[in-house]
Amino acid sequence: MIRSLLSTALVFFGLAVSVFAQPPQQNEFVPIDKLPPSDQLPSAPLLITAYVFVWIATLVYLWTIWRRLAKVEADVRGLEQRRAAATRR
């Protein structure tokens, strides 16, 4: 009984040591010439973002022109109708 409890405790202790163990402390920095591929900044998202931004900016701007134009043209039509009604009277 005691032996099995001791062995279980030993296993848990061993697991805890391996889980919470700190990585070896660094004494110096070691330079490398090239980053490993996993650390390199990928180009594709930057490229796609740039192109998508150009498209979205253009389409949004065209939409704002269309909206402002619709408002002005509605005002012109309303004013012309008002004037036509006034001349009929």
Next chain:
Amino acid sequence: MKKIFVPLLIVTTAMFAYAPVMIANAPYESTMGLVQKIFYFHVPSWFAMFTAVFLCGIESAIFLFRKKPSADRLAVAAGEVAVLFGLMGLVTGPLWGRKSWGIWWPWDARVTMALLVELTFVGYLLVRKFAGPGSDKLAAAMAIFGMFNVPFVYMSVNIWRTIHPKTSVVPTLPGGMPGPFWFCVAAFLSLCALLITARLHLENQRAALDALYLDEE
């Protein structure tokens, strides 16, 4: 307006649809790789911005010295489009720089001066909108001032030491790159003309509305 707008819309849409194919087939640059392809949208957006800025500045000068309201309307249209293309350049540039130089914004002479020109034209639009009576003349003077900054932006990479490539890069593009580049420049200039045409139509309609209101009074 429809006479010019519809053909321009067709041409511009076709060019922008084909541009990615040309860019994809262009060769990679040896040190920057894939991200260098932002160049095909980044530099043409500045070409379009500077074209719009020159148009805005010249029309503003005509408005100031010859008092032509039609020139002022064209200047407003070009000024707004210049801000749009400047914004495209200022957004696509840092995306390219982040990968190539490791930083988003280097604060070198080129980017700082480009930002100042952009802010000058944002100021132009704000003055037009909020400065009240007489703001058209004040804004026109600002546009002329902004236009004279453009050559300094262009030459800044040759005058000061910056991390931007020099102006000699474009005339000496190696085989396979000039075709897509000049195609994109043409596409952006076509887009610039299209947007200015649409914006000018809006400005003309506003002028017609103002005339109607004045008639009524």
